[in-house]
Amino acid sequence: MKEYIMSFFNASVTNKIPTCICSVAGLHTYISTNPQLEELTRKVRTGLGDKQVFRKNKQTLLPYVTPAGIFSYCKEQCMQVPSGLFVIDIDELASTEEAAMWRDRLFADEVLHPVLSFVSPGNQGVKLFIPYRINPFLSVEESFDNALHTAWEYLEWKYELKVDRANADLSRACFLSHDGEAKINNHKY
Secondary structure, three states: OOOOOOEOOOOOOOOOOOOEEEEHHHHOOOOHHHHHHHHHHHHOOOOOOOOOHHHHHHHHHHHEOOOOOOEEOHHHHHEEEOOOOOEEEOOOOOHHHHHHHHHHHHHOHHHHHOOOOEOOOOOOOOOEEEOHHHHHHOOOHHHHHHHHHHHHHHHHHHOOOOOOOOOOOOOOOOOOOOOOOOOEEEOOO
């Protein structure tokens, strides 16, 4: 059984030095049960009526991870170990209920096989951690890009969902938010 690990960074997003390394299982526990993250998520969501306030709150209050792997510094050239994961971010859904529905539905997708899914900080989106195979004949970057673009096309074709294409680089920050109903695939982490 493979254990997916990644770098964890304390807020704010200007902090580029990781605090620690975490596993998907540890991250799931943190997202679903940590009272401090729950309070930070609540504070961030108070700014949902103003996009600039929300973005500032998210970037200054929430911790983040680099799902693509372990980094000595949050910069693509500083990757130490690839995780074999990438993040899919689907935003701007119609409601919190729709976000929860897509979290559960996409978690059950038999093509993507997410190892983790949770409702995003904006409360109307979903984050999925998707495993992929690193091709020994390609660079990590090429394997990552191929898998990511294939997943984007699949989601648009099968579900007509538009993904956030800003998540296209290895060191992209994935902000964490409390979700007591976050899903983990216990057989794949």
